[in-house]
Amino acid sequence: MGHLPKLIEDLALILIVAAITTLLFRRIKQPLVLGYIIAGLLVGPHLSLTPTVVDTTNVKILADIGVIFLLFSLGLEFSFKKLMRVGGAASVTAFVEILFITITGYFLGxxxxxxxxxxxxxxxxxxxxxxxxxxxxxxxxxVKTKLFARIVFGVLVVEDIVVILLMVLLSTVAITQQFEGSEMLFTVAKLLFFLVLWFIAGIFLLPSLLRLVKPLLDEETLLVLAIGLCLGMVVLATQVGFSAELGAFIMGSILAETTTAEKVEHLLTPVKNLFGAIFFVSVGMLIDPEMIIEYRWPVILVTSWTLIGKLGSTTIGALISGQPLKQAVQVGMSMAQIGEFAFIVAALGLSLGVTSDFIFPVAVGASAITTFTTPYLIKFSEPFYNFISGKLPPKWIRALNNYSSSTQNIQAEGDWQKVFKAYVNIAVTNGIVLLAFILLSLKFLLPFLDETIENDITRSIIALVISFGVSAPFLLALMTKRPNNMGYKELWLDKKYSRGPLLVLEIIRNIIGLLIIGFWIDRLFSTTIAILMAVPATLFVLFMFSKRIQKFYQRIEGRFLSNLNARELAAEQKNASSENLLRRHFSPQSDLSPWDAHMIDLEINPLARYVGKTLEELGWREKFGVNIAYIKRGDKLIYAPGRDNRLLPFDNIGIIATDEQMQAFKPVFDTSEEVHTKEQDVEDIIVQKFVVDEHNKLKGLTIRDSGIRERTNGLIIGIQRNKSRILNPNSNTTFEWGDIVWIVGERKKIQKLNEA
Structure with a gap:
């Protein structure tokens, strides 16, 4: 290579400066993202004192790849099942906060x-x-063990998916310049349709493919395959009118449900870190310091509104979801900052050419300030609650607490809720698959038949047979499949009150199925033929072969559910039955919310002072009011342990306690033996020998009575007596004249023993 491309020179400059700044930021314990942005500012075109990147076009392409890998990695960590497990409290809190801050942010602009x-x-x-x-x-x-932290983590999960959807909507609006409500509703419906369709198809096909090629996969080929799938979904998403970021996120979330998810995530981490660093550096290159000074007041206004608006809206959302005032305030003060997604959204606007250049300085300035304020807001959240509770009228506090208790009581899911959810799942999943088949038929099958078959009737019949032959299992499931849960069976047996509404649901979904059949046949034949001949004939065929179709559908559904749960099943097999026991015996955290208590999983420090003691000797319930729900020891689970059970090193225990009880209990739980806290090198531990004589006065004493263990912090590992040797003597062995004693322990203490 005679001439070195400018891109390589620019990459060398970017990565060296990024490495230096991130080392500095790690030293001062600040987020590395800010370090990358400062590096971009240093190598950007707006500072003349430092070397500048030349080939900005290619750097921007690498930055776009970085965004794709960041979203792909986020999808791997996310998974849609994780979203489904998020409690109602976190979901309500997130939606209230996002809706409020998005609308008010628009009006602030x-x-x-x-x-x-x-x-x-x-x-x-x-x-x-x-x-x-x-x-x-x-x-x-x-504070990770406190109850409000769990709600914050749930809110963050919901935020991730909602912000992805916001990016898609913003990019769609930016391209089409359509702001009407009908256009927005169509975009949302189209987005949800493709999300569900991609997820269903991906879960059905991808795990099966990975199992098929598993013997051929090593780390290199798995990484290449994962990146290929990611970029393939990116292309597909852009082809149907969505952003590349959405495609990367969707593929990551599909792979997250497979058994190879952790391995892919591990292999992708260096790639994501490299390209992610280039992206954030490119963000910094767009910052003009003069523009930050020029737009200092917007930065201050946006920062102030972020702190006030996000704090207030998140607190209100938590209160609406049924959290007590204290937890709501703590959640609100934890969420008052702008995340890394702000840079991605701002970069999206600039890449589409629809936003102004000053968006970036405002985003970076507000993000930097709120980053530094976040730890202090979390730290002072409890004093701030005490201040508020002291100012509010007592009857308001009682009303909020009563609302919290009543909300928790009505969150228990009844039979009707479960059955209705099951009906919705059946209708949505099968309906979307049927709609996808109709679209494929209209876009590909009919044009192909138009070119190959001249007779209209023959062409329509062939199209009808092929399309309904493929979609028959899903159509029959939409019309006849019943919820497979005990709630449905109990409601069906209640003839007086429940069977009528259930029959109404059955009639509604059969009408939906008939409308789908009628719509599709009407596209192929005239309305009269559709009503008089085609629809009855189709229904007759469906029900004549219903048993075969149902068996085929059950195979498809079984394969889908097996793929969907493959990761969890593999984890259960790996961890034997202990994790399964935990999930079966212990209810979700929200069940304890009326008592302001929750369950925390803690690991026993092997150096803890209480190791080896029984629960009766510890008396933690009497002293601190906490309960131990379980002890997990390797693959063994001790459920509801009794007073004679002992705590051993590396045990995992489930503590049920309130935040106040944990605050008093945690320092006791974390205590360890001081003698072990002192750092020692291996060289300080030696094996040495001494002779029992008149100087050390050990003759006639047993090993236990001699106190050698305590004096040397060591062990007697051997005694040579005359021509015999005693290896690992027990503590009752008596020393005799001339014994040569071998001891392992601390160098200095053994030397003092010998000197004595």
């Missing part, structure tokens, strides 16, 4: 005189909080 698109993207930028910053702050402050 209009108030500052910004354009409509700038204001819309500002609302999207404010919608997300930083998972990285929050987890880091929780670790440093030691």
């Amino acid at each position: 209009k108030l500052m005189g910004w354009s409509t698109m700038d204001s819309m993207f500002l609302g999207g930028m404010l919608a997300s909080s930083s998972t990285t910053i929050i987890i880091k702050a929780f670790d440093e402050l030691g």
